[in-house]
Amino acid sequence: MSDKPAERYEDSELYKIRHSAAHVMAQAVLEMFPGQAKIAIGPPIADGFYYDFDLPRALTPDDLEAIEKRMRQIISGRHPFKRQEVSAEAARAQFRDQPYKLELIDGLEAGGSDEYGNPLADKPVISFYTQDTFTDLCRGPHVEHTGQINPSAFKLLSIAGAYWRGDPDRPQLQRIYGTAWKTADELEQYLWKIEEAKKRDHRKLGKELDLFSVSDEVGPGLILWHPKGARVRVIVEDFSRKAHLENGYEWVFSPHIGRGHLWETSGHLGFYKDSMYAPMDIEGEAYYAKPMNCPFHIAIFKSRPRSYRDLPRRYAEYGTVYRYEQSGVLHGLTRVRGFTQDDAHIFCRPDQVEEEIRRALDFSLYVLRAMGLTDFKAYLATRPEKYVGEIADWGMAIEALRQAVESARVPYQLDEGGGAFYGPKIDLKVNDALGREWQLSTIQFDFNMPARFGLEYTGEDGQPKRPYMVHRALLGSMERFMGVLIEHYAGAFPLWLAPVQAVLIPIADRHVAYAQQVAERLQALEFRVEVDQRSERMQAKIRDAQLQKVPFMLVVGDKEAEAGAVSVRRRTGEDLKAKSLDEFVALAKSEL
């Protein structure tokens, strides 16, 4: 982590530029719909800004161009941003036709409140900022004049619906997103990153590389794994399963449905029902598809009396769960309705907790690093206002989590009060090749379930004791993780993960037999190879293998057949020339 504190975004020049660009955009939109446009709010955001409007008609991409054009005119006017402090009365007069502003003024006059509705200590000053013909209720700050917005370093990006104050019961507004930078170069770079992200989109690559699909017929949010995608997933799963077994986990399996009574005991029907599917009736009794695996692992723990000597028990499973997600939030592999967690539950004694957490975190980092992800950040979420269990237990658990993160040397942030009501947790997020953050691992204490299910073990003193329980998932959901992997590698999986590691490319039909011989020998060594025996030109076969991002292309013609060799080309375009089969095997093995 950097040693000097970074400038707060809110204090930066860029923040002012973006905020000012939002005002200029609002002016342009108001002019487009004189007397009809209602303006809401327009703050700077991570890479740009937005402004929400209530307009008489829906905006189109063409409107964006027109608005941009007008914005450039306003910018060239070098209009100063003038600040003015006013009374609530004056503010109401100014915005008498702007209901959203009036609502904001009411809020300000009432003293202001934060997002939890708690009043703020200081009553904020009401201020206006005016540029050219446009005045907005605004705290500021802004640049000095519109000329300080670089007209070739901003761009309007998209139109989206957004609720007033994020409340689905309030009017839906039209939001225009824009991005703004200091220089045209920075804008360029940002747009490049967006483009690159589009190219890497796992939904696009999933189709192009024939990895998975989602079918209308089957249903939204339900993933079909095609042979190549499944091959990658199986490699990941096999690797992880082996690692689990080596790290003291015991593999278990559990069913996809369970009786309603189970979910009542677990509390899911109380707290989680909105995310569960309607029950199915089996001989007059309600059964539910599982949204989580924990009750089953608990049932395994409870299946016989446990001694303190038996602990810890670590049950792991690739458990497929089903959760109701609203249709609008479904997204490729990352937000789905049925997915498989690499789930495990650890039952242990209080004196084992610290060690168990440390092991779980180290294990998680080990597996993720093996997958080629190296840039992590941990979030330690502590006790929220509403919680179950004893404060002392919480304190001890949080301390164990903190020790683990610190000893793992992962940068972490405290998420004060961000834990679940049943326990504190560590979430591990990774940054992928494009620097985008994904949440993968989670390690969560649970002070709720052991009590609800009455879990016990017999202590050294012969007395029943309650075990601690820890949920953890490393890759999270296999679906989402595969999506992250696809985007991280842009579909060009490293050799050990590649669904097809090498394609044999016979130059002419008479070389097909030799190509097949070679393929069989490589397959016997457990390489994943295919023979492209189409009656196509070698160039075309190379191109196709290249587009499929196959790591090695092995060209075989007369020379190779005679010498028992293959001509090796990498997907990078590098030509390694002819190598004996043994040489190639040695090379490939060294890169696994």
Place this chain on the structure above:
RNA sequence: GCCCUCGUAGCUCAGUCGGCAGAGCAUUCCCUUGGUAAGGGAAAGGUCAUGAGUUCAAAUCUCAUCGAGGGCUCCA
């Protein structure tokens, strides 16, 4: 779920003002048998997402349904 945009061949996409359903790639067949990113030709391939409506006539206009994409408090 809600708002906007969209849904045409396996894929990517044209289709003007309502007037015969199109291209490239992929597939199949034929020719070609080659040396590191697309050889040539032919054929086949369609419930224009689904259903209703308007019209002499609908891929095109209207409504509904299904599905996809973007977004839905980073808060004046």
